[in-house]
Every structure is written in structure tokens, then in C-alpha cells.
Amino acid sequence: MGSQRTISKYNLEYFHEDLVAGDYDMPTIYPTVYEPKQLIGFNYLNTVQSDAGIHFYLDDYQFERFWKKPKLYIEKLQRFDCVLSPDFSLYRDMPLAMMMWNVYRSRLLGQMMQQAGITVIPTVSWAGQRSFDFCFDGLPQYSTLSISTIGVKRNKVATSIWQIGVKEMLKRLHPRQLLIYGGKIEFDYPTNVDVVYYDNDNVKRLRKVAANGEQRSVIRDS
Numbered sequence: 449m450g451s452q453r454t455i456s457k458y459n460l461e462y463f464h465e466d467l468v469a470g471d472y473d474m475p476t477i478y479p480t481v482y483e484p485k486q487l488i489g490f491n492y493l494n495t496v497q498s499d500a501g502i503h504f505y506l507d508d509y510q511f512e513r514f515w516k517k518p519k520l521y522i523e524k525l526q527r528f529d530c531v532l533s534p535d536f537s538l539y540r541d542m543p544l545a546m547m548m549w550n551v552y553r554s555r556l557l558g559q560m561m562q563q564a565g566i567t568v569i570p571t572v573s574w575a576g577q578r579s580f581d582f583c584f585d586g587l588p589q590y591s592t593l594s595i596s597t598i599g600v601k602r603n604k605v606a607t608s609i610w611q612i613g614v615k616e617m618l619k620r621l622h623p624r625q626l627l628i629y630g631g632k633i634e635f636d637y638p639t640n641v642d643v644v645y646y647d648n649d650n651v652k653r654l655r656k657v658a659a660n661g662e663q664r665s666v667i668r669d670s
Contacts, residue, residue, distance in 0.1 A: 459518060462560050470585030472548055475555040477533065477562060477570045479591030481624055484530050484569075487646045490514070498527040504534040504571065505596045505629050505648075515553055522564050530567035532594050532627075533558030538575035538583065540609070547575060548582055555586040569594050569627060574613040584620050593623045597630040598648060611635060 455461055469476050484501030491510045493502065502525060504511050511534055514521045525531050534557050536550035554571065562568045571594050574583045587593070595617070600610045614635060617623070625642040637643050 459515070459556060462518070462556060467559065468586065470582060472552070472582050472585060474552055474582065474586035475559040476586045477555060477558045477568060477588055479588035480567060480569065481592050482530055482567055482569060483592065483625065483627070483642075483644055487532070487627075487629060488649055490534075493521075493524055499529050501530040501532065501569070502528050503532045503594070503629060504536075505532075505598055506535075508537050514557060518557060518560055522561055522566070525561065526564060526566055528566075530569055531561055532569045533561070533571045535571045535573055535596065538573045538579060540575045542575065544578065547579055551583055551585070559586075571595070572617055572621075574609075574616070576609055577612070577616075580613075580616055584617065587621055589621050590624055591621070592625040592627060593617070593621065594627040594629060597628060597633050601631065601633055607633060 463475065465473065467476050468474060486500050487503045488496045488500040489506050489510075490502055490504050491506055514534060534554045536554050538547050538550060551573075554573075558568050558570060569592050570587050572584070572587060573595075574580065595614065597610070600606045610633065618638065618641070623641055625644065626637070627644050627646060629646045630648045632645060
């Protein structure tokens with residue numbers, strides 16, 4: 449083990465070797481079944497009401513601070529209805545080592561939040577079949593899980609990869625409920641899976657701004 453400064457930099461003090469799964473020691477998150485009324489991005493942490501669930505379907509730079517200061521942000525997140533585990537990016541052209549690191553970070557922060565008493569909904573991400581060896585490790589079976597369709601719907605290749613990943617996730621994890629963030633993509637879900645859709649809050653906010661702009665324009669012109 450390295451110096452205390454190194455240990456803290458990598459959050460190694462929060463890693464428990466008896467709470468891991470798979471060949472790559474992914475921290476485990478235990479199952480929960482829960483449906484939040486709404487999901488709001490972590491970037492609005494200080495401005496939204498506590499009856500919302502917090503998601504991380506954002507660019508990574510907007511929540512890297514959580515990894516750097518987990519205790520600080522876990523204290524802030526404890527006031528919210530629930531929290532999705534962080535969605536650190538997985539891209540098909542990433543080295544596998546980077547993918548594994550991002551999956552590991554997501555699992556560890558999710559586990560830490562659960563240990564702090566937060567209702568945690570595990571987020572599931574993948575980047576093609578070569579990520580299947582580790583991207584589902586540490587995730588619970590028969591639980592509520594969350595996935596995203598952001599950046600998938602307008603690209604046939606991305607849509608195909610997403611659909612293959614959903615099939616693999618269903619086969620391995622058997623979720624009771626899926627919270628899908630970002631809109632619908634055609635998929636034949638099993639009848640025993642409760643599927644709940646959430647609109648992209650950034651898109652909703654832009655539409656609202658555009659609508660308000662149109663209203664002001666009408667008022668000025670009248």
C-alpha cells in the first residue's frame with residue numbers, strides 16, 4: 449500500500465476486498481426496487497429540491513469532482529430521494545483498461561452511497577461485446593436498474609450496440625424494473641420487466657426556454 453496521500457487520491461480507503469465481484473474486483477451494489485418521480489442531473493445538485501432523484505447522464509467533467517471528493521458530495525446527496533450510480537463514459541475506441549477503471553469508479557461510488565444510507569439505483573453501461581467481461585460485474589440481479597438512450601437514437605450502429613447490450617443485461621441481471629433516461633428506442637422487453645421512461649432534462653429545459661422566447665416575441669409583436 450502506498451502513502452496516505454496516494455491512498456486518498458485513488459479512494460483506496462473505501463475499497464473493501466470482501467465486497468467485490470468478478471475477475472476485476474468490481475465493488476458490489478446490492479439490489480433495490482425503487483421508482484423516482486423525476487430525475488435531475490448532478491450538475492443541478494445545489495439548485496433542485498430534494499424530492500428528485502439525481503442522475504449522472506452528463507459529460508464526465510461535470511461530475512469528476514464527485515470522485516475527487518466523495519465524502520463531501522455524498523453528504524450533499526443524502527438529502528435527495530435517490531441517486532443513480534455515476535455514469536462514467538465507456539466508448540468503443542477506449543482502451544479496455546480505461547473502460548474497466550470507469551466501471552470500477554462507478555461501482556465504488558455507488559457502494560459508498562449505499563453504505564451512507566442513500567437509495568442507490570445502479571446505472572448500467574457498456575461499449576460493445578468486449579466490455580461484457582466486466583461491465584456487468586458488481587451489479588445486482590432482480591433489482592431496479594437504469595440505462596440511457598442518449599447519443600444512441602440517431603446512429604444505426606450505436607442503436608444496434610445498445611440493443612445487443614440490453615439483451616445481455618437482461619440475460620445476466622434479470623431486472624425487475626428498468627429506468628430508461630433519454631427517450632424510447634424500439635425494443636421488445638420481457639413482460640415481467642417494468643419499464644419507466646424519463647425525458648432528457650436538458651432537452652426539456654431547452655424546449656422550455658425556446659417556448660418562453662416565442663411567447664415573449666408574440667407579446668412584443670402584439
